[in-house]
Amino acid sequence: MEVENIKPWLFRVQPYQGESLSHFLGRFRQANDLTPTGLGKAAGLGGAIARWEKFRFNPPPSRQQLEALAKVVEVDAHRLAQMLPPAGVGMKLEPIRLCAACYMESPCHKIEWQLKVIQGCDRHKLSLLSECPNCGARFKVPAVWLDGWCQRCFTTFADMAERQKEIYVDN
Ligand SMILES: [Zn+2]
Ligand SMILES: [Zn+2]
Secondary structure (H helix, E strand, O other), X not given: OHHHHHHHHOOOOOOOOOEOHHHHHXXXXXXXXXXXXXXHHHHOOOOHHHHHHOOOOOOOXXXXXXXXXXXXXXXXXXXXXXXXXXXXXOXXXXXXXXXXXXXXXXXXXEHHHXXXXXXXXXXXXXXXXXXXXXXXXXXXXXXXXXXXXXXXXXXXXHHHHHHOOEOOOOO
């Protein structure tokens, strides 16, 4: 089995709290110098990795697929399932959104930012950014976020935190 052969050479990557699957897959691939195709092959998942990195979850990843991925990344399938939108909760593929204040505390893209019901960050009481506040570029898919900056103007996500607007909650 291909998986058994390459597994000893793979670095493990610990998931962050709330991290989206796209961001986690990007980090795992970078740590192990794998392309989406390479990881798809290693896990026997074909093109699914590339689709999931773009949040294309239609059809949603099956239990079997998550088990196959779990073997390669050595993260439990239940934990991987937490990186997906909860069943029945609508999500937006675009725009990719960011709470830069959260990112400063834990450098990852959170799946909750893509949920339709989410308007802002509850934790920081800030609106989510859906583009770079400096140059207006849309954020790329989280799988390629590893530098933590805007890929057009190189403003860091940390600098963007100051540009997030406060939100006021009535209740
Ligand atoms: Zn936040
Ligand atoms: Zn920018």
